[in-house]
Each structure stands twice: as structure tokens, then as C-alpha cells.
Amino acid sequence: MAVKNIMIVGVGGQGTLLTSRILGGLATLGGYDVKLSEVHGMAQRGGSVVTFVRYGEKVAEPIVEEGQADVIIAFERLEALRYAHFLKKEGALIVNDWRIDPMPVVIGAAEYPEGILETLKKEHKVYVVNATEESKKLGNPRVFNLIVLGAAAQHMDFSKEQWYEVIEKTVPQKTIEINKKAFDVGYHL
Amino acid sequence: MAETNKVIMLGNEAIARGAYEAGVKVSAAYPGTPSTEISEYLVQYKDSLYCEWSPNEKVATEVAVGASIAGTRAMACMKHVGFNVAADPAYSVSYMGVNGGLVIVVADDPGLYSSQNEQDTRMVARAAKLPVLEPSDSAEAKEYMKLAFELSEKFDRPFVYRTTTRLAHSQGIVELNDRQEIPDKEYIKNIQKTVMMPGNAKVRHAEIEKRHEELAEEANTLPVNRVEMNDTKIGIITSGIPYQYVKEALPEASVLKLGMVNPLPKKLIGDFASKVERLYIVEELDPVIEEQVRSWGIEVTGKEIFTLQGEYSANMLREAILKETLALKAPAKAPGRPPILCPGCPHRSVYYVLNKLKLHAAGDIGCYTLGAVAPLSVVDTTMCMGSSISTLHGMEKAKGKEYIKDWVAVIGDSTFLHTGVNSLMNMAYNHGTGTVLILDNSTTGMTGHQDHAATGKTLQGDPAYAVDIPVLCKALGVKNVAEVNAFDIAALEKTVKEEIEKDEASVIITKSPCVLLSKAKKPLYTAHRDKCKKCGMCMKPGCPAMTKGADGTVRIDDTMCTGCGLCESLCKFSAIERVKEGER
Numbered sequence: 001m002a003v004k005n006i007m008i009v010g011v012g013g014q015g016t017l018l019t020s021r022i023l024g025g026l027a028t029l030g031g032y033d034v035k036l037s038e039v040h041g042m043a044q045r046g047g048s049v050v051t052f053v054r055y056g057e058k059v060a061e062p063i064v065e066e067g068q069a070d071v072i073i074a075f076e077r078l079e080a081l082r083y084a085h086f087l088k089k090e091g092a093l094i095v096n097d098w099r100i101d102p103m104p105v106v107i108g109a110a111e112y113p114e115g116i117l118e119t120l121k122k123e124h125k126v127y128v129v130n131a132t133e134e135s136k137k138l139g140n141p142r143v144f145n146l147i148v149l150g151a152a153a154q155h156m157d158f159s160k161e162q163w164y165e166v167i168e169k170t171v172p173q174k175t176i177e178i179n180k181k182a183f184d185v186g187y188h189l
Numbered sequence: 190m191a192e193t194n195k196v197i198m199l200g201n202e203a204i205a206r207g208a209y210e211a212g213v214k215v216s217a218a219y220p221g222t223p224s225t226e227i228s229e230y231l232v233q234y235k236d237s238l239y240c241e242w243s244p245n246e247k248v249a250t251e252v253a254v255g256a257s258i259a260g261t262r263a264m265a266c267m268k269h270v271g272f273n274v275a276a277d278p279a280y281s282v283s284y285m286g287v288n289g290g291l292v293i294v295v296a297d298d299p300g301l302y303s304s305q306n307e308q309d310t311r312m313v314a315r316a317a318k319l320p321v322l323e324p325s326d327s328a329e330a331k332e333y334m335k336l337a338f339e340l341s342e343k344f345d346r347p348f349v350y351r352t353t354t355r356l357a358h359s360q361g362i363v364e365l366n367d368r369q370e371i372p373d374k375e376y377i378k379n380i381q382k383t384v385m386m387p388g389n390a391k392v393r394h395a396e397i398e399k400r401h402e403e404l405a406e407e408a409n410t411l412p413v414n415r416v417e418m419n420d421t422k423i424g425i426i427t428s429g430i431p432y433q434y435v436k437e438a439l440p441e442a443s444v445l446k447l448g449m450v451n452p453l454p455k456k457l458i459g460d461f462a463s464k465v466e467r468l469y470i471v472e473e474l475d476p477v478i479e480e481q482v483r484s485w486g487i488e489v490t491g492k493e494i495f496t497l498q499g500e501y502s503a504n505m506l507r508e509a510i511l512k513e514t515l516a517l518k519a520p521a522k523a524p525g526r527p528p529i530l531c532p533g534c535p536h537r538s539v540y541y542v543l544n545k546l547k548l549h550a551a552g553d554i555g556c557y558t559l560g561a562v563a564p565l566s567v568v569d570t571t572m573c574m575g576s577s578i579s580t581l582h583g584m585e586k587a588k589g590k591e592y593i594k595d596w597v598a599v600i601g602d603s604t605f606l607h608t609g610v611n612s613l614m615n616m617a618y619n620h621g622t623g624t625v626l627i628l629d630n631s632t633t634g635m636t637g638h639q640d641h642a643a644t645g646k647t648l649q650g651d652p653a654y655a656v657d658i659p660v661l662c663k664a665l666g667v668k669n670v671a672e673v674n675a676f677d678i679a680a681l682e683k684t685v686k687e688e689i690e691k692d693e694a695s696v697i698i699t700k701s702p703c704v705l706l707s708k709a710k711k712p713l714y715t716a717h718r719d720k721c722k723k724c725g726m727c728m729k730p731g732c733p734a735m736t737k738g739a740d741g742t743v744r745i746d747d748t749m750c751t752g753c754g755l756c757e758s759l760c761k762f763s764a765i766e767r768v769k770e771g772e773r
Contacts, residue, residue, distance in 0.1 A: 012528065024197045024360050034197060035326070036360040039302065040222055040637070045556060046733055047528035060436040062326075062359035065504045066517050078523055085518040100746075101736050102526035106728070107564045110524035119521070132748070141748045 001032075003056030004157065005064040009083045010075030011100050012044035015145045018170070019073070020051040022149065025166035026158045027055035035062035046103075048079060073152045075131075075145060076100050077116045084120055092155045093124045096148050098132045127151060134185050143175070143182035150186020160187065198363040200356040203327040204266075204294060205230035206363065207334025209237065212371035213264055214289075215256035216240040217249035219607065220636035221268030222303035223357035224296035228266060228648060229639075235649045237368060242639055242648045245574070245607045246271035250278045250293060257291040257347075258383060260374035262338050266294040269310050270573065274608070279347075280317045281385050284393040286345040286400075288374045290338035293319075294350045299473045300500040302354050303635070305554065305573065307498065309474040314349040314451055318397055320404055321349045321451040322413070325432040327361035329413075333448065335369075336413065342374075344404050346397070351450070353473065355430045355500060405452035413448025416461055423510065424465025426458065426478060426489075430500075431471045437503035439510065453481055462487045469510060473501050530559050532734035533751030535675035535701035536628055539599070540565040541730040541755070542681045543626075548595050548689075550626075551584070553577040553609070555601040556634045564731040568599065575600070575608025581623040582616045590622045594689055598625045603633035603641045606656065610665070616694050617666030624688045624695045625667075627658060628675070630703040638706065662696045669693055675701035676753060704751045712768050713752030718742040720764035727756040727765060 006023060010016050020036050027034035032055040039049045052064045066086050072093045074080030080095040087093060095117065104110035113119075120126050129151045135144035146167070153163055164180060171179045198206065204227050208216060218228045219242065231240045243249035246267040256263035267275060272295045279293060295314075298304040314321045320340070324333040330352070337348040381389050408414055420441045427435050428447040435444060445461045447453070462468050462482075470479040470491040479491035494509045495501070507513040530537045540560040543550060544567050552558055552568035553576060561568035570580055577598040585593045600609045605627050616623055633639040640646045645655035662670045669691055673681045681699065688695035716727075716735075721742040728735055734749035735756060743764070745756070757765045 011526065013531070020360075028195075028197045028362070033362060034360070036197075037355060038199075038358045038360075040226070040358050045528040045531060045559065045635075046526075048526040059361075061433040061503055062355065062361065062430075063502065065437075065502055067515065078526070081521045082523045082526075085520045100733070100749075102524055103529050103562070103564075103731060103733065104524045104527075106731060106733065106736065109563065113523065 001056050003054050003059055005069045006053040006156070007064050007069050007072045007083060007086055008051040008053070008075070009072060009079040010049055011079065012047045012049045014049070014075045015142070016049050016051050016075065019145050019149055020053060022166050022170050023053045025170055026162055027053070029162055029166060030055070030158055032056055033059045035059045037062040048082060050083060071152060071155045073148055075148060078102065078112065080120060081113060081116045084124060087124055091124065092127060093120060094127045094129060094148060094152045094155070095120070096131045096144065097128050129186060129189060131186065135182060138178060138182055138185065140178055143179055146179045146182035147186035150183040151189050153183075153187055195362050195364050197360050198327045198331075199226060199360050200327050200330045200352060200358065201226035202230040203330035203363050204334055204350075204352070206365065207331035208264055209234045210331065210366050210368050211335040211338045212262050212369045213338070214238050214261035215253060215263040216266065217243045217252035218266035219243055219246050219249055219271055220633050220639040221271045221296070222636055223298060223352070223354040224266050224268045224271070224294065225636045225639065226357070227294060232648055232650075240648055242641060244642055246275040247277060250275040250282070253291060253293070254278055254282050257287045257289045258376065259289070260376050261289040262371055263289055264292040264294060267296070268304065269295055269297045269308050270304060270306065271295075272310055272313055274574065276313070276317070279319065282347050283317045283319050284385055284390055284397055285383055286397070287341055287347055288376065290341035291347040292334070292337045292341060292350050293347060294352065296357050297351060297353045297474065299353055305571065307474060309477060310349065310351050311450055311477040312475055314351070315477065318401055319349045319451070320344070320346050320401075320449065321351050322448060323351045323429040323450050324356065324448070325429050325446070326356070327359065327363050329448070330356065331363050333413065340404075344400055344407075346400055346404065351429070353430055401452055405455065408449050408452060408454035409457045411449055411454070414454050414457055415446045415448070416457070417444040417446065418464070419443045421465045422467065424461060424468045425471055426461070426468065426482070427471040428478070429473070431473055434501050434503045434506055435471055438506040447478070450478065453478065455485060458482055459485065459487065471495065471501065471506065527562065528559060529731070529733055530556060531704055531751070532732050532749045533704035533707070533753035535630055535699065535704065535753070536560060537565065537730045537732065538676050538678060538753070538755050539626065539628060539681065539699050540567045542678055542685060543567045543597065546682065546685060548597055548685070551577045551581040551596065551598045553600040553604050555604050557599055557601055557628050560599070564729060574604055575612050578609055578612035578616055578623070578625050581625075582612070582619070582621045585621055585623055590692060593623055596623070597685070597689070598623055600625065600627055601634065602627060602629040602631065602643055602658065603639075605658070606642050610661070613662065613667065613696070614665045621694050622692050624685070624697065627696060627698045629658060629698050629700045632703050632706065634703045634705075638703065658698055667694050667696050669695035670698070671695070672698045672700060675699040676755060676758075678755075678758060704753065707751055709752050712747030713750050714745050714754070714757060714765055715747070715768055716743045716745050717764050717766065720762050722762050722764070724761070726759045726761065729759065730755055732756060
């Protein structure tokens with residue numbers, strides 16, 4: 001199998017490291033060679049954060065090059081816009097319909113772009129998920145990223161049972177059920 | 190237990206695992222991105238080894254040297270700039286050699302993800318005559334740790350083990366092995382080797398030059414220096430993470446992959462060069478390999494087509510070597526998202542007060558460096574760990590005490606204990622009158638909450654004496670030491686004004702734990718649109734949980750709010766209110 005290139009983009013603090021652990025676990029479970037690259041440290045303090053996941057028969061570099069992403073999972077609209085040019089022509093862009101203003105916007109030094117989703121839809125296959133709202137319905141706004149992953153699962157190479165197995169192994173014991181429920185919500189959207 | 194299963198591991202986790210399998214008995218470190226997680230993963234093996242957070246990298250290295258002299262395998266871990274702090278012991282232990290194997294793990298940061306400079310550790314190691322190993326993925330990260338200890342003992346040399354951010358924070362498949370139980374070496378008193386006074390050091394210098402030559406000879410046949418012969422039109426010498434970019438972009442090329450980057454295998458490189466039509470050297474940062482190879486009269490292409498800055502990529506190599514024109518889309522225009530202080534961060538409250546008083550701050554290294562950017566815009570200088578206090582002192586000595594009446598120094602608790610203590614001692618000793626704010630959030634924040642000598646807990650989780658920072662400041666000779674809650678803005682403003690006026694050194698300790706350690710149930714605060722007068726006061730500190738709606742009234746994002754109450758204390762119209770316990 002050709003190497004599959006996945007990116008997870010979002011804002012530092014949104015839980016991209018947890019989702020990258022889940023994807024890493026899945027690729028390992030699927031028997032693939034896998035490499036992931038993450039951002040720790042200063043960039044995690046509310047900055048723009050990107051995680052690269054690559055799996056396949058043999059993976060060399062741990063990053064996804066521009067123009068080569070099969071799937072981009074975006075936890076926030078502006079971050080979807082920022083990294084959309086990494087997508088392949090036929091790549092899928094899964095976007096959580098959520099806005100977090102960066103500091104230049106908060107202090108009035110820049111404008112948050114209008115109509116991001118419409119702009120992206122002109123050039124890419126875009127799948128919009130209202131995960132933050134859906135997660136509030138589940139009673140835990142922090143599991144929104146599992147909802148986004150559920151929606152992205154359609155574009156990857158793993159069975160639902162494999163997702164469940166890895167979620168069980170990765171998230172804290174107490175939150176296994178709600179995380180699986182959140183995954184289901186996204187999976188059936 | 191025979192573990193042979195394959196697992197996925199972060200580079201830093203693999204380094205920790207490698208140290209464990211290599212039979213390391215002692216490890217000391219100071220947190221620094223991208224090296225921090227090594228110790229955090231190592232602590233899981235505390236039944237088999239000892240590991241600690243030391244107050245700084247110099248101390249950590251000396252602890253490791255002591256353990257090596259005593260005959261056990263030992264290591265110290267740090268980021269690249271930490272290696273500068275450790276330079277003093279590193280240069281001299283290079284002369285001393287080892288008893289038990291000794292490895293100094295140093296993590297570089299090409300691309301400056303979380304650092305103040307982009308220095309190349311290979312240069313420092315060369316200057317110190319220290320041999321260097323460099324892995325290129327998690328699997329090698331583990332194996333090279335074991336090799337580093339073997340070579341360290343075989344050649345009686347401390348080894349530098351160099352990583353970069355991309356390796357440290359990438360995950361890959363690793364095959365686990367059992368721990369090797371390495372018998373301790375006997376300690377035999379030998380002051381010619383362990384007392385570096387001139388007469389001894391002179392002899393040792395000659396000795397290590399000889400050892401370095403022997404190691405350079407061994408490098409020619411060392412399996413980690415590997416030739417992958419392929420098409421001979423293009424030959425590439427590379428090491429570390431750039432090797433992966435080479436394999437991705439140029440799978441047809443012949444490659445000499447160096448696992449040991451100091452000293453270099455001269456004969457192996459000469460042979461390889463003679464077999465390829467055009468030789469490239471692909472190395473991030475400085476032309477360390479390139480300059481040496483060129484000095485041997487070998488024709489190479491290197492930094493004239495590759496940058497000295499930042500990280501490389503496969504696309505970059507396709508363009509530079511293969512002259513491919515890649516049809517890449519331009520990135521969309523999007524406002525930047527720089528890192529910021531977290532919602533509820535106690536530093537924001539302190540900076541709000543300093544900004545209100547129109548003060549300049551000599552800053553330091555930590556989360557609070559982010560006080561340099563708008564809207565807080567308080568920090569004027571940031572250079573290196575512990576420098577805030579001494580920089581302010583230098584300004585005063587240049588221009589007089591009146592000149593620094595609108596200046597303070599700001600430094601975090603962990604940074605203060607790292608190297609700020611010496612600077613404060615100097616200020617008190619040399620009649621400085623500066624005002625120093627120690628932003629005490631009871632942890633090492635930026636690197637992800639590591640304990641230190643004032644938190645009351647060790648890396649291994651044992652309770653420990655917590656340094657009494659106010660008492661320490663007094664003992665250093667500072668008479669004026671005040672403690673204020675970081676969120677009490679009225680008290681903080683009053684204290685800062687009073688202490689600046691004094692013609693003596695002052696320390697103000699602003700106390701409030703790092704907000705990321707809080708687990709308060711949400712939502713915590715809400716903004717009432719009917720009461721909001723759109724005055725913008727609550728927005729001044731730049732809290733990311735607060736936004737303005739289309740009508741100009743304020744909204745609080747209840748997934749981000751941590752309940753610090755700073756906005757409530759700034760609102761004059763009672764439009765911001767704490768959500769009652771029962772309504773959460």
C-alpha cells in the first residue's frame with residue numbers, strides 16, 4: 001500500500017496529541033510501518049499546532065509534504081484554511097465548524113476571515129462537523145475531537161472495531177465510554 | 190521477562206528506553222524542549238535506575254560525571270542552549286574520560302519551535318573534542334543509546350548524543366529488548382585522570398587527541414556509518430533526520446548515512462566520494478560535515494544550495510538537487526496564531542499591572558516570555574536563563590539608579606533556581622537597587638510542569654524539602670522581600686510602586702499556581718450582554734477566552750475559561766459574574 005498521509009491541525013490545547021496517539025495506535029494495530037510528528041513546547045500555548053501521521057509499507061520521513069496530504073483533520077476553521085494547501089488534489093478535509101480567535105484578531109490587529117468553509121469548498125472536498133456543539137450535547141465539551149475523528153474515520157483504512165480497541169487503550173479508563181460515544185456520533189454523521 | 194514486541198514510541202521515549210536497556214544507573218536533567226520527555230519516560234524505570242531533575246544543566250552533567258567516576262553508566266539530558274550551561278564540565282570531562290559509560294544527550298531545535306537560538310551542538314561538541322552520535326528515527330534512537338555507552342567505555346570518551354526537535358517529537362516503531370545488567374566498574378584512584386590541574390590536564394590533552402584519532406579510524410568500519418550504494422550519478426552524505434528526507438526525495442541516489450558525526454570517517458568518505466559523479470552533503474544548520482570534507486580536497490555541493498536555517502524537507506531536496514518545479518498551491522492568507530499565555534494564566538494578571546504602570550521588564554526564559562507581545566507588551570529583553578536580573582543590574586550600573594525606576598526584572602520560579610539565584614546574589618552584593626518579580630507558579634511551566642527544588646517533590650515522585658524562596662532571597666542579602674497573590678491586582682500595583690521607589694534591591698514574589706494544574710468544573714464565568722457597556726476594560730489583558738460579539742458585547746468561551754476572575758475584577762458594571770456552583 002502506498003503511504004497514507006494524514007494531518008491533524010488545530011489550536012494548542014485542543015488535544016491534538018491525544019488524537020495523534022490514537023492514530024499511531026491504529027496504524028500499529030493495522031500492521032503498518034508508521035511515523036508521526038508532533039509539536040510540543042511553546043507552540044502548544046494556544047499557537048497553531050500541526051501533527052503529521054504517515055502509515056504504509058515503509059515510511060521514511062515523519063512529516064507530510066505540501067500537496068501530499070490524503071486527509072486533513074481540522075479542529076478549527078482558521079487552521080483548516082492555513083493548512084488546506086497541504087492537501088492532494090483528491091484529498092479530504094474534515095473541519096470542525098468552530099472558531100477560536102487568534103491574538104491578532106482579539107486585539108484588532110487582524111480580521112478573522114469570513115466564509116472560510118465556502119472558500120475551502122471551492123477547491124477541496126470538505127466535510128463539515130459541528131463537533132463542539134455535538135460534544136456539549138454529550139455533556140463533555142472536551143470529547144469533541146473524538147467526534148471529529150469519527151467523521152474522519154470514513155476516509156481511513158481501519159474498521160470500527162479497531163478504532164474502539166485503540167480508543168480503549170489510549171484514553172483514561174473513566175472516559176472510555178464517553179469517548180466511544182463521541183466517536184460514534186462523528187462516525188454516523 | 191523477554192519483551193520482543195514492537196511498539197510505537199516518541200523519539201524521546203525511545204532514548205529513555207535505550208538508556209534503560211543499556212543498563213544506565215543514573216540520569217540527571219533540567220527540562221528543556223525538545224529534551225524534556227526523556228526524563229519523564231525514564232522515571233517509569235525507577236526501580237532499576239535513579240533519575241532526577243537538577244536545578245540546571247551544569248549540575249546535571251556533574252551528577253552524571255560523578256556517577257561515571259563511581260563506575261556506573263550515567264547520562265545527562267538537556268536542550269542545545271542547556272549544553273552551553275553545561276559547557277564547563279563538558280569541556281573538562283572530555284579530558285578526564287570515563288569509568289562507567291557517560292552520555293550527554295543534547296537536543297537541537299532547527300526551526301526554533303521553542304528556543305531562543307538555532308545553534309548546532311555538533312559545533313560545540315567538536316570544540317570540546319567530544320564524539321557525537323546522531324540517530325535518524327525512533328528505532329535508531331534506542332539502539333544508538335546502547336552503542337553510545339559501549340563506545341564510551343571502549344574508547345574512554347564521554348559521548349554526546351545529538352537529537353533534533355523532529356526526531357525527539359516524532360514517533361516510530363521500536364522493538365523492545367531486555368535491560369542489560371552492566372556490572373559496575375571498580376573505582377581506582379587515579380588523580381592523573383580525574384584531577385584536572387595543569388600538569389595532569391596537559392598529559393590528558395595529548396591522550397584524548399590520540400583517542401580521538403583511534404575513534405576516527407574505528408569510524409571507517411563502524412556499522413552505523415553505512416553506505417547504501419545505488420545509482421552513482423548522485424551521492425549524498427547525510428545523518429539524522431535529514432537522512433529520511435533524502436530517502437523520501439531521492440530513493441535512487443547512493444547514500445552514506447553517518448550515525449557518528451564526530452569524528453568523521455575520512456577513508457570511508459573518500460571511498461564513497463570517488464564512486465559517485467556528484468557529491469552532496471545534506472545536513473541541517475551548520476556545514477559541519479561539509480567543511481571537513483572540503484578541507485580534505487574533496488569536491489562537494491552543500492550550503493551553496495541548502496540553507497543554514499530551519500528544517501529541511503523532501504520537497505526542499507527535490508527542488509535543490511533534482512531541480513524539480515513542484516506545482517504547489519500557495520498557502521491561503523490567514524492571520525497568524527502565535528503562542529499566547531493560557532486563559533487564566535497568573536502571568537497575565539502581573540503583566541496587566543506592569544503594563545498599566547508603563548514599566549519595562551528585563552525578561553527571562555519561560556511562558557512569561559510571551560509578555561513581550563501585544564496586548565501586554567511589557568517584556569523588553571529575553572536572552573537566556575537567569576539573565577533578567579543581571580541585565581537589569583547592568584543597566585543600572587551603566588546609567589544610574591534613577592534610570593531603572595521604570596524597569597523591573599521578571600523571572601519564573603524554576604528559572605530563578607536555575608541561574609537567577611547567582612544574578613540576584615550579584616545585585617545584592619554590588620549595591621544594585623533593581624526590583625525583581627519572581628513569578629512563582631510552583632512548577633516549570635513552559636516545558637509541561639516538571640518539579641523543581643521549590644515544589645516539594647522530586648522527579649521520582651518522592652516528597653522533598655521545598656526551597657523557601659523568600660528566605661533564600663533574604664539570605665542573599667535582599668532586605669525587601671514581598672509576597673503578593675498574582676491575581677490581587679490592587680495589592681500588586683501598590684507593592685510594585687512602593688518597591689520601585691526604594692533605593693535598595695527588592696524582590697516581589699507573585700504567587701499563584703499554573704492554571705493548567707487546575708481541574709475546576711466548567712462553566713466558571715459568564716458575561717451578561719444586557720449589563721455590558723462595551724468599554725473594553727476586561728479585554729485589555731488579552732485573555733483568549735474572551736471575544737467580542739457582533740454587537741460589541743463581550744462573550745466568554747466556557748470551554749476555555751478557567752475561572753481566574755481577572756476579567757470580573759476589571760469590570761466596573763458587574764457584567765461578568767461567576768457561575769454559581771449548582772449551575773455548572
